Amino acid sequence: MTAPRDPNATVRVALLGCGNVGGALAELLTTRADEIAGRTGMRLELAGAAVADLSRARPFAMAADLLTDDAKALVERSDVDVVVELIGGLDPARPLVEAALRAGRPVVTANKALMADCGAELAELAAANGVDLLYEAAVAGAVPVIRPLRESLAGERVSRVMGIVNGTTNFILTRMGDEGMDYAEALAEAQRLGLAERDPTADVEGDDAAAKAAILAGLAFGSDVVAADVQREGITAVQAVDVAFAGRLGYVVKLLAVAELVDGGPDVSVRVHPAMVPRAHPLASVRGAFNAVFVEGEACGELMLYGRGAGGAPSASAVLGDLIDAARNLRAGAPAPAPRRSHLRIRPVSELRSAFYLSLEVFDRPGVLAAVATVFGSHDVSIKAMEQVGLGDEARLIFLTHTAREGDVQATLDDLRQLPSVDRIGGVLRVIGAEDDVSGG
């Protein structure tokens, strides 16, 4: 472990990546230097900032001699105490983080892809070098999620973590619910407001949320899932009519990242899918681009951590909290505890049980309901409530099922697609928090 060079407790920070979050962090470090020193007894000083292109304009004006395009050299410079990685992605972030840890420098990162895919290996490397690897900003931006799970709940038996961890999709679903917009319209608005990328795939298909689900599973259960292990469904198939129906039934539609013990463990389920959440559930009140993580534990009961999931300043706030922690631990020579990791079996979604909302468009002719109901029955999927709405010469049938095995519901859907009276399958949503809650079985 490297001790800070300066006896006056100056801690020198190497910043890798200087976009929105990096710029906001540089600004906080500069404008709040005295304030932070007064509170923490440490002066956090920018040793340098590595960027890909020295000629590009920076969101925060930085002394030119702080900038470099040689990140590797910056990480290994002898006057650097702590490294902040805000490049994102795996390459070159991963080798740079490894180099920093090997050089005995604590690393703070906001990189969800890196932590989802290499979190276990990097945590081991950090532990072997006796330094911190902190990543509060990688999940839910400014919301304290990682630290509470790792420290406050260190002795807790967590049974489930459910997160609204993607602000783009939550914004889209909120607009669909509030204004009756269809998906394409709400997506276009999100793009206009800068809340969705021009290519929104990573958000709307659930990939971003899947990386965060993997991280949450690691924290809550020590499970070594990576993003690719996480079964995911995005929100592109969710229709305005489904959201409106959910509303009439007392639910809101949310894209959830779920990590839970199946049947009390040790098997886990880690998945991302849209779900109907009862309006009285705390997650239902998470609107627009906000994020929240809902935790259920044996002794603690239900907890929720809520706030801004993205944006330069909120993410920089989380990075700054980690940075102060890392600097303090470095001075004390005692890194934060690393989460344990173990290989837990991931239960495929088909083996889980859940209540479902299903929407079918059918040709409105005699006998159609009987035919459809027979298919449900043949797969042991029991119907709790049904509603039929006219739709020209078609009709829409909405079903709420009792808890059923997912595999049985998928088999039901496969058979329904073969029925001549069924035109198409519309929305398929899991129902959360009902008396029939999601569980394994």
Added chain:
Amino acid sequence: MTAPRDPNATVRVALLGCGNVGGALAELLTTRADEIAGRTGMRLELAGAAVADLSRARPFAMAADLLTDDAKALVERSDVDVVVELIGGLDPARPLVEAALRAGRPVVTANKALMADCGAELAELAAANGVDLLYEAAVAGAVPVIRPLRESLAGERVSRVMGIVNGTTNFILTRMGDEGMDYAEALAEAQRLGLAERDPTADVEGDDAAAKAAILAGLAFGSDVVAADVQREGITAVQAVDVAFAGRLGYVVKLLAVAELVDGGPDVSVRVHPAMVPRAHPLASVRGAFNAVFVEGEACGELMLYGRGAGGAPSASAVLGDLIDAARNLRAGAPAPAPRRSHLRIRPVSELRSAFYLSLEVFDRPGVLAAVATVFGSHDVSIKAMEQVGLGDEARLIFLTHTAREGDVQATLDDLRQLPSVDRIGGVLRVIGAEDDVSGG
């Protein structure tokens, strides 16, 4: 600083007080010993439990030789590493905590009265002895509030903290809102369910929330407010009709503990009062006996931390998180950072500005509205909305004001009481989160 005695990283815990929380903690320590050791590398072992009356039955069966009625001797026993204080109140908790800290033993406490009234002195004593004083369970039970404020937001400029930190009053107000119950009826139900004491004064008059407001102010602003400094109004004057009206206007009524910078600081306001919270505000979704703390900061934006605010198991979960932290820091020889303290001026409520809801019962005769409106105008209190409801030969006038100085509103109320046409002043509620938000001025 005392190092743990056992090279196998056994950390021995002295438990002071063995009621609901203490019993639940003893149970967690016993039943999860292996699990905790596996995760943390430390074996937490109960060294002894001090109780007032050895003959009383315990919620958790404990080996008889662990029990003692000599708390002082237990705290100072040479085989004790960490002390957990769950007695509550100031005496004998305070001298026992002081003795433990002086003996170089970290202390974990759930004692809000102690931390509100002696937090600054005890934190100094802990720092002087190089050990931890942790108190996550003192505010909002299982909800991680203290650690996020102290660590995650260590570099943040917090502007306001608003908490629903008393489950009893939140339960009562929730029932009044859901069922139209009046206060006495909802209180009786809370008492039946064991959610309110037979003498509910400390809860319903805001005293419990005031202690927590003082602790939150210390954490957020380093302010050295004690509970007695906190201006408080309870919920006993809130009527069913006020809650119903708030509902019709799109608000819910909540008892809030507020600590905020006035006009950007350094003056602070620390207070407890019922308030109208817009239904879309995250605090509005905190129902029943749940607690939540809502934090606003310059970079992080809005955060909310939500969960179970009381109860044996949830509080024990928070104590256990602190205990693991304290044990780890003790082994590392590096205590957690103590919050800084400073003497900030407390701005009296009369100098603040807020929008108000006011309910008046008046004799229904010509000219009454003109007389009332004249009083408002004479104190520069501007009316935003008014509604009149018949009430036999009386009428109820409901006013929503624009933002006004509290002192002016109080003067208005004083004058209104003198008006012959005004029978009585009903509910007076501050309105939160409107475009006219609470602020100093």
